[in-house]
Amino acid sequence: MKRDVIIAVDAMGGDHGPKVAVEGAVAALEDANISKIILVGRESEIRPALRGLSYDEGRIGVVHAEEVIGVEEAPTTAIKAKKDSSIVVGLRLVKDGHAAAFVSAGSTGAVLAGATTIVGRIRGIKRPALGVILPSAAGYFFLVDAGANVDAKPEYLLQFAQMGSVYMEAIMDVASPRVGLINVGAEQEKGNALTKEAYGLLEGGGLNFVGNVEGREIPLGTVDVAVCDAFVGNIILKYSEGFAKGLMSMLKEELMADGMSKIGALLSKKAYGRMRKRFDYTEVGGAPFIGLKGLVVKAHGSSNAKTIKNAVKQCSKFITTDVVGKIEEKIGEGRDEDGI
């Protein structure tokens, strides 16, 4: 049975407010696979944002939620206290089957805490993780966990690897994805307490495990799935962002420092444009929380309309390839009675 592609979007999340989220969501309707997008948040702010945009009214719905959870709020407390927040209401739509996915650019912690309690984990999955697709010199790789479990256990890392593997196979069409354990040395005995123990688990985990991967190798594209705890994953994710920015600003400085280089830079404009596009976070879209019984996607907090659009469109692929069902099937311990 082909499922309806209905995607709920948090209209209140992100640094740029409802206007950007609504505009991005509406733009995603260009994907003909999407049956409907449900905007979740304050109707009094969503309606004005919709005005002036042209779209098929039958494919846009609005579900009112009065409250907003800020990024500065303690996630678990906020989720419990603000039952009428856009995040809680949006997640409920997924839980109750009214939407196949929820996209939010709001607080990562609140989306995660809410998703875990409201949507729930796949039976047998110890911890959901945040997975991110990052560019490498050879293409792309999946970094997991990039944001959920800052204090992880070896058995979590094993499941992150397994889920990442399913993801790369189902969504990115990579056959037998190469899985690497992010570590401080290539040899098995290297590492901290966590990675030393995780190594053996990964070896026996039914994966195409290629061993430890050092920091130097990650951006070169030697693995398809790079596994780590969320502390390390967050640092890598954000460091890449800052480093690319810093490097490009240094390059700009050097290109402007002498006349000949300056002229050269003007001529190479197209190449720099393509470079920017490769590193454009607005192109990548969103990062899925994997291990949940429904699809929850986190978009970057500083998302613009294009990022939101891409995150929503990405969900359409997640839904049609049934990544949740595949993780459940391959790693979960059978379906719950109330499982989807």
Added chain:
Amino acid sequence: MKRDVIIAVDAMGGDHGPKVAVEGAVAALEDANISKIILVGRESEIRPALRGLSYDEGRIGVVHAEEVIGVEEAPTTAIKAKKDSSIVVGLRLVKDGHAAAFVSAGSTGAVLAGATTIVGRIRGIKRPALGVILPSAAGYFFLVDAGANVDAKPEYLLQFAQMGSVYMEAIMDVASPRVGLINVGAEQEKGNALTKEAYGLLEGGGLNFVGNVEGREIPLGTVDVAVCDAFVGNIILKYSEGFAKGLMSMLKEELMADGMSKIGALLSKKAYGRMRKRFDYTEVGGAPFIGLKGLVVKAHGSSNAKTIKNAVKQCSKFITTDVVGKIEEKIGEGRDEDGI
């Protein structure tokens, strides 16, 4: 009393063997502050490497050591078993006061294990750490710990911060260095178990502590000292290396992808040359193990002669500014009877 600047160099360390180490060490004699360089290793390999080089014979010494510790050997075992290795003999020269510093491009683990047992920690310092100077968009910053303690405790991080602060002040002439704790969020309550506890210690540590620093900020130069455990530090250090390489190879690809960009790239040649230089690891030299009762500097395993030269010359500054004495004075708990 002005100390003699005598520096011992491991002639057997590094991927490129004695020829490169000897050539680099001899080249460092251009620094007039250096009284003498002692080459440590197999005399039968050092002598031939010296032949053909022109240098002041009074400023080069050779101390024979028959054994070599490989990077694949278990550090502690190797240090105990190979008493006549270049690393152990070199470290003994420092311990016994025959040299003020030891530079090695050999096994990081063996140099660290040997330095801790042979040279010894400054009294009151819980763990020595590896500090590395890295380029940022704003200049340079000191990353500590970049390689010694992969499983750290909060109180170690405090001392890393204090030692890093002394280092940046003494060696890099930074007044009141800004210290940041590498973390997954800006707010105090963010982090894993380690950083959450370390935050309070850093606040009360008599530092110019500017709080948590997210991955994104590190390469932008918002802090002078970036503190973390050696697992995170190693990943950042090596990831930078790989990322810069990956980014430059992507840029090259894009520049070659159309005719106009190609011509532009030719014209901008000088700018690219300056860029390469900014990221050239051979320029940076070595990384000091800080917290020891003597000066021990680790050069990159893939060091060429220029890197070794720069690492040795850097030692000369470490010795004349007495960074070891300053750390001892500010953080140590008074001098041992056998302290230097």
